Every structure is written in C-alpha cells, then in structure tokens.
Amino acid sequence: MVSIISVAKAAGVSNKTVSRVINGEPHVTEETRERVEKAIRDLGYVPNMAARQIRSSRSNTFGIITDYVSTTPYSVDIVRGIQDWANANGKTILIANTVGSSEREATIWKMFQSHRIDGVLYVTMYRRIVDPAAGDVSIPTVMVNCRPQTAEDWPSIEPDDFQGAQDLTRHLLERGHRKIGYIRLNPILLGAELRLDAVRQTAREFGLADSDLSIRLGMEGPVGAEENYVFAAATEILQQRDRPTAIMSGNDEMAIQIYIAAMALGFRIPQDISIVGFDDFRTVSMALKPQLTTAALPYYDLGLQGAEWLNRVVAGDKIRPSRRVLACNLIERDSVCSV
C-alpha cells in the first residue's frame, strides 16, 4: 500500500509536509501543496486511519450498541439519522447488536474499547428503561430511545409518547368524537403507559366520562412472542350497543387488524369509524387504504441529535438538562372524519 513516504519521495518533500497538506494545515506554499496533491493523485494515496489513530489516540469513531434496532424494521431510522450526522462530520460508525444478551453486550463493550471508540450511542428498538452492562468501561455515552434505570450519569434522548397521544386524542375530540375506543400497546413497553395516560387525561379535559372510553388490551407478553388480541378487541368494541365513532390503535401495525375487523363488520373507514395509529411506520401507515392518520415517532431526529449530542459530550461539554424529549408530530391522512 502506498504510504505518506512514497508520496513525499514522489513530490520531493518530507513526509511532514505531506502530512500538512493532507490535514489542511497552514504554512505550506501554494506551489508545494499542488506538487504534493499531484503526487497523491498520481499514486492513488489514501491515508491510513489506523496509523493516524494510533498516533493521535483519537479514533474519530462512534459505536452504536443496540438491542435489535439495526436488524429490525421498526427503528432503522434512528440509525439512518446517526449515520447521516456521522457522514457529514467525518466520523466512522461501528454498529453492534446485543440481541438482548448481556453476555454479548459485555463483549461488545470490549470490542468498542479495542477500537478505541470515542463515544457510544446506546440505542433501543422500543423506548424503555435499561440497565447497560457497561461494566468497568467508561466511554462517553448518550442513550437514544431509552434511559438509564439508575443515576442519570448518561444523557438520554427520547420520543414524547405522551404529547403524541395527546395530539392524536385532541385531533379526534376536536372533530366531534365523544366515544372513543383505545386498543393498548403491550404494557411491557414504556410508551404504552404514557400513551394511555395521555388519552385518558385529554379525554377528561374535554369533558368525557371514563365510560366514554373503551380501553382494551391489544397485545401482551414478551416482545417478539406476544399474544395478539387486537382483532378480537376491535370486533368487540365495534359491536357495543353505543359503539365508539373512533378507535385509537396502540401502533400502526395493530391498526391493520382494526381495519380488517371493522371491514368484516361492514363498517366503512372513515365514514362509519375513524381510526388512528401511532409510530408512522410507513410500510403500514401508507399501505393501508385509506391511509392512516398517525403520530410520527421522531426516529431520524433522535439519531441525528443523539449523535450530535454525543459529539459534544466527547468534546467535554457538560450539557444540561441531561434528558431530552422530541415531539411526535401528528400526520394527518385519510382515516379520520368529523362526526
């Protein structure tokens, strides 16, 4: 492989001068610079990151450690956000998946160490509280879509499930819906409770009685192997005597079954029954007919801002507050109408 020395020879200068040109340092004649640049081009020289790192002891690399994110369809946008930021800022990204194993997690931290990673983004697929097995390792870390169980040593950045569900509920209430069905997310998920609370609270603010809300459990059990009650729950809600005019789904995926349940009973969407989702998982929300009104999880921005934040932490900034929350914007499509 062609090294800085061959370039120096070809250009008739010292290796240090080549280094200066490569790193855009000042104090190089325009003429020398051009000569060096020509030599670089002619020889096809590409700097060796490993050598650079070993000397400067900064790897310019961030690690992403995640449960399943990068291998699961749901939250890939977090990774995209991180990559875009890294890309724009000349950082390299290393991704590793724990797949839920804490043994594997320990291995990953070691691996990160051996690559002398500058910082870590700890990302989870579902928003949740975690207890990272970092062990003795101390690398600057920012948590994305999750937060630490114990002390707030590490900054975290999360979606605002509460506000998202609030907006969605208001959207319905402002369109005259006074009886609303809600099919709950798996209670294991942190978002489940927040979303449900928001629905309840907002309904109350608009003067609804608790009995105006038909709340049913949609899923239950360990993530990836849950029991699915959505279809049955939707069917039951829709067959009530004084049935709701709108159903809120714990997420977009569950909305598929609500659509099907509604149609099986002969209801038209949205004329007979309005439906909203949550997440804006587009493969579903845009494939449904009519397209689904939902609240978008700010995954891309979570990743982008998480990376940016980590960069600041690595640089030594002490940033407050150490917990940040990003809005879930309402995406209005065609599954809701006024009553």
Next chain:
Amino acid sequence: MVSIISVAKAAGVSNKTVSRVINGEPHVTEETRERVEKAIRDLGYVPNMAARQIRSSRSNTFGIITDYVSTTPYSVDIVRGIQDWANANGKTILIANTVGSSEREATIWKMFQSHRIDGVLYVTMYRRIVDPAAGDVSIPTVMVNCRPQTAEDWPSIEPDDFQGAQDLTRHLLERGHRKIGYIRLNPILLGAELRLDAVRQTAREFGLADSDLSIRLGMEGPVGAEENYVFAAATEILQQRDRPTAIMSGNDEMAIQIYIAAMALGFRIPQDISIVGFDDFRTVSMALKPQLTTAALPYYDLGLQGAEWLNRVVAGDKIRPSRRVLACNLIERDSVCSV
C-alpha cells in the same frame, strides 16, 4: 491507555511474550501464560486494533456498502446475517449507505480504503442489476441481492424469485384454483419479471389458458415514489364475471390493499378468495388476519453466506460458480384454502 508494554512489565516478561499469549500462539509455559493473563486482567488491558492492523496490514474488517438496506425496513435481515457471521468470526463490520448517490458511493470506497478494509459486501435493498462505481479501487467484493451489469468479476448471491413464485403458484394450483389473479410488482424491480414469468409458466404447465390468469399492474414508477394501483386492480379483478378464486400479490405489503379490497366487496378470506404474498415481510404477513401465506425471501442467509463467501474470496479462494441463488421457501399460513 494500558498497552502491551505495561502488561509485560507487570508480568515480568517481554512484550513479545504478552503478544504470544494474546494471540494464543504456542511455545509459552503454562505458568508464564497464567502470569500474563493475570496481569492482563488486573490492568484491564484491551488490545488496540489500530496498532495491530498497522503492523499486520490486515484490518479484519469487512465493509458493507448498500443503497438503502440498513436504513430501510425491508431487508435489514441481510445485515443481520452478515453481522452474525462477522460476530462469530471475529470480524468488524463497517456499514455505509450510498442513498443512491454515486458521488457518495465514491466517497465510501475511499473511506473503506482508508480503513484498509479486507473485503466489501455490496448489498442492495431490492434485487437488481447494478454498476458499482468502485472506480480504480480493487477490494475483494461479493454482491448480495444484486449482480454486476458487466463482466462477472465479482461473485453474487441472490434470492430465487422464480422458484419462489413457482412454488406459490403450484401451491394454489394443487389446491384446485383454476382462475388466478396476479397483481404485479413494480416492473422496475428485477424480481417483478421473474416472479411473473414463473406464474405464467407454472400455470401453463398445469394446463391453464392465458385467459385464466388476470394479470394487473400494481405499482409503477421510481422506487420510493411509485404510483399505487393495487386497490383498484384488486377491486377490478374481484368484480369480474368469472372471477378468480385466488389472488397472488407482488409482495406482502401490496397484499394489505388486496385484503381491504376483498373485504370491502364482502368477500371472506380465504373462504371466498385465497390470497398469497411474497417476501414474508413479517410486520405485514403476520399482522394480517388471517395471516398471509407467502414465500420468504432468504435475506438472513443471503447475508450470512455472502459474508462467508467474501471471507473465502479474501483468503484467495477462486470459487465457481460465481453466481449463487438461494431458495425462497413457501411459508404456509392461513390465507389460502382449497376449492
């Protein structure tokens, strides 16, 4: 950071001996080994990959260059397969997305070079023929889910769309379906033609006339911004006088609209109309009610075997044939019944 030298001092041996222990080389007394290992543990020593690489000139790193794969829900399993292999074999993975920009692609190849990557996995989200802008760079490469336009310099590994569609068609024909609707994938995709050909050919083999097949275009236009005719096409097919008893969908996602179209017309699935998908995109195929019978794209194995293959290429193996194809297995669920 604690280096090999501090360990050597602590253990009272030379750096080379430490190196031997770390790399599991022979010719070290059991006793010496233990002393070194203790020192390593006590000091929390972790080898520096960059230093190792600089000396041995092998990075033990593979690069994944992809259009959108790792940032898009569809084919993340390819990446998972690669990561699992890498993980089991002590390789590091660098992922970069071109997002379709060939300018960006050139940058990525440079980046890979500067990390002295051992090999590249060129992965695409949809199966297609590509023309990699590797430029002058020559790193061992294996193509996954795609193949080169020109010479077959690079090995490729792809799903067998033809066989998958064939199995699906047979599955229907063997259950007595004699009139079949087919809603086509976007013709831009390589899989579209293969799947359609398989359907036509298989139907003919079973003695069906061309008129027994109702073939309609489901999508059209640039990927990511296509026109969607699925609902209309399904509705039209189902309203024919002598309507099909089964509809095959170009993929699982499109099947959502076929379900909805069928239900809107009052058909029950599968009693009145059987439906099959393609891909086994589980967020859809398992969320539908009844769950969708489909053919599974072998994404995980594509990744796993692609990585393994690349490893052999890097090691200098000349492997024939240079094009490999993996089966799309039929996944039988509940959306088909016999007539």
Next chain:
DNA sequence: TTGTAAGCGTTATCAG
C-alpha cells in the same frame, strides 16, 4: 516554510 527525529502499540524476525 520545511525537515528531522521520536514515538504511538502492535507484530515479525531472529537470536539466545
């Protein structure tokens, strides 16, 4: 403005 020399943490070579 440019060059020399040392050193980063490893592995390779070869001698003991």
Next chain:
DNA sequence: CTGATAACGCTTACAA
C-alpha cells in the same frame, strides 16, 4: 521457550 529490536504509517515536537 523467551526476548531484543526493527518495522508498520502516521503525528507531534522541535529544529533549521
């Protein structure tokens, strides 16, 4: 079986 020493490609410190 073990160790001294060179070498990898680069940056840093300092000298010219």
